[in-house]
Amino acid sequence: MTQEIEIAGLSKVFGQGASAFRALTDINLSIDTGEFFTLLGPSGCGKTTLLRMIAGFEHPTGGTLKIAGEEMAGKGPNARPVNTVFQSYALFPHMTVAQNIGFGLKMLGKSRSEVDTTVAEMLRLVRMEPMADRKPSEISGGQQQRVALARALAPRPRVLLLDEPLSALDLKLRKEMQSELKRLQTETGITFVFVTHDQEEALTMSDRIAVMSAGRILQLGTPHDIYHAPAERFVADFIGDTNFLDLPVTAISGDVATLTLPGGQSAEARLPAGYLPVIGETVTAVVRPEQAVLGEPGSGMLSGTVASSVFFGTDTHLHLTLSDGQDFILRRQNTADLPVPQPGTPVGITLGAGTLRVLRS
């Protein structure tokens, strides 16, 4: 696979002297051609800043940025093969839907007939043919969103940058547009760099995710990796629900550590790459609530009692207290004949092989 975007050692400092603010620190990324790549992180972590640097609106304070193998330093937004879908859509209010979509092609000096053909094709792609002659103020938010997408796709950029494009939409429309976006990306084969702070959106749509916090990339991987093998506490906490257990290390072999569970039993847990605790050290291990299985008292590796339970329809969340007092959440699939355990009930918990993982500390 070829690399569409290569970012090395990129940093951004806003302002100077005492008021200087380091928005991005040592960002290293390479994004493959045709990939759906997501920048995920809490508000203020630098997602927009990174996107704006790829687009050319902001200039890095250090590091390099290449698009399609070409160094981008000194190139303005109009000289980069990249288009942006803005969070506010930024449709031109004095132009019709069709004129908006055709704007990029017109600026590229394409012939009238070529512009018209592509605009028609884009209108079809985003299912907006009947509204070609309306002004942006005369269409709904979801429709404006589609036009913004079509406008950015029309010049066939190598990369499409999307800054929280769905955040202004209501839940139903949002779900619809998520699959629509995915469809457009597959159909066009264009590399998407997608910004969101919604972990579920990131997990369902992306080929790979970069989890950011405070201007750094903490972990980069497939949704599966990020969810099942979070490397740091922040990542594990930010994505989904997680049980954190503080456990002593009794042995290490390769990238697997043997830990002592509350109650005295031993369990094996995978170590994150490049992290080697010493024997006897207490490390933080995680297990997802749906990966633990509820059993009879005495069964499994852990024992505890039910503190409370919350019914969610498809599943029930059980809040357990382990024998050493640590909290543990367990998610159990519901079936009609399965009773919900009452608070105070003693239970055993089975952890499947490979479900327990050690975090870098």
Next chain:
Amino acid sequence: MAKSFSVRRLPGFGAIALATFVMLYLPIVVLVVFSFNAGSSQSQWEGFSLQWYAAAFANQQVQEVSIRSLWLAAVAAGVATALAVPAALGTTRVSRFPGQTMIYALINQPLMVPEIVTGIALLIVVAWLKVHTGYTGMGYLVLAHTAFCIPFAYLPIRARLETLDATLESAASDLYASPFQAFRFITLPLLVPGIAAGFMLSFVISLDTVVITEFVKSAGQDTLPTYMLGQLRRIITPEMNAIATLFLALSLIFVTAFFLITRKRG
């Protein structure tokens, strides 16, 4: 729930409001009414007639000063507006730079310095220039009116620019527009209401100004308001009312257009 404060419930509000409106509009109403008087009195109604309008239209001098006023206003407003566009862009569409407030103040000088002071200053400089260059043409009036009009053109354009989302310009450059193309296809068309408003306002201001013209003009360069002022020193006939009424109508047209344009922006 407590009612919010309303100035309308203050005692005497109605009376003060009424007195204000009477002060503002009654004299104008009287002026307009007597422009249609059949006699030559300003106080005795002698029947309806358009004779004073006929007289005003037939008056060679009135024609001459009106035409001069109109073209002077058109040129001054045109040039002032053309200068105000880059001035507004340069003070809003850039990151803050030292001296920005200073420039803002300088552009708006005519709003802050008393008109009579500007007038006297211009008188001194223009008199000196006339002596040393020998040139006594309309150029001085055009320059003085243009400079005086700039803030009136600048302010509506700047106000419009400030409400314009700068992301639109970013979007244009993201879509391969050069800075000039982004201006030409995005900023300029969206700025048109501001530009039109700025032009209207400075046109009316130029048409209206007496003090500046009075101090700068050479012999035979009267504008409509300075001509009217000159005539008032002699006997006043309702012909002056007719001219004033027409002048008022013209100003109203421009001011109304200004409001319609600025209101539509939302």
